[in-house]
Amino acid sequence: MEGLGDQNPSDQKTAEREWERELLAEFAVPATRNRAFEKLVRRYQKPLYAHIRRMVLNHDDTDDLLQNTLIRCYNALDRFESRSGLYTWLYRIATNLCLTHLEQQRKRRWLSLSNDTVRMEAELRSATPVDRLQDPDVLLEKALLRLPPKQRLVFQMRYYDEVPYEQMSEILGTSTGALKASYHLAFKKVENYLKNL
């Protein structure tokens, strides 16, 4: 499982749902609960790590947030109602934790949004080798730091992961229309920034 964009074919989706059903059945039995949970972690840890890391940039915060995401999942998994896919649900938990974390960091340092961008840029520089600082992927990431966290998230999900708007709507709790508008605005802002470099 490397990205949500790979899930589109219906047979893949059916297989995913079947896997989820088996996992939930295994999780419901106390004797096999931990084994089922380890399976879940193995399956989703890499895409979740990438998603969180792109938002918070450094490994330590990513590790904390990923563990918290998985703990919350463990505590609520027996009440999971399968209205959405398991990965969508995990993605939503991780996203909410990331947004809360970023907001808390900003407030803890008494920073405005623009000053927080400066802090995040410094974070980005420290996480990037010097010879990579002018590479297109790093420049794009720098441009993304100028967006408010939620808009950045929308851009990343759509541009990098190609998450369908319907699924983004489930994850972010926002209408598809609003998400399309948000993505369009984000795209224009990033494009302008890159043009003026």
Place this chain on the structure above:
Amino acid sequence: MRTPLPTLDSPQGKIPSRSDYSAPDGYFEKLPQRMTARIEEDLASNHTEFSSYVGRWAVAASVLLVVGLAWLGTPRGGSSLVQGDPLLAQLTTDEIVQGLDLHGTHALWLQEAAAYPWTEEPAWIHPQDEPPLDSFLWDHSLVTVTDEGLIEL
């Protein structure tokens, strides 16, 4: 040579997501076991917390029970008359005073009496024990004998 500036819809395709955001070596191999270990640890500490929580409430409830039983078993307020009489025991002091008033007893006097209790009871508490007046006067040096043999108060 400087890398050309990126455009989002470049002819070469999209700018890929950064691939060098790598986790430390062995991170993903160890994470599943780390998670289950952490969850077991959390469950154990939650159990301990719950036990100590329950224990604290049990101790508090026992203390309250003992205090409550002691309070119920302790005679409270009122005179011996009230304690001895189940009917009077149901009445408040004010109700008793009002009742006595109805029977011609002066409530104010009763209240004053209650406010200034005897500290030393007189020796002749019963009328038949009261000494004759002259003896009382001599005993308490309230009379003197004059030179003429007269007695003065």
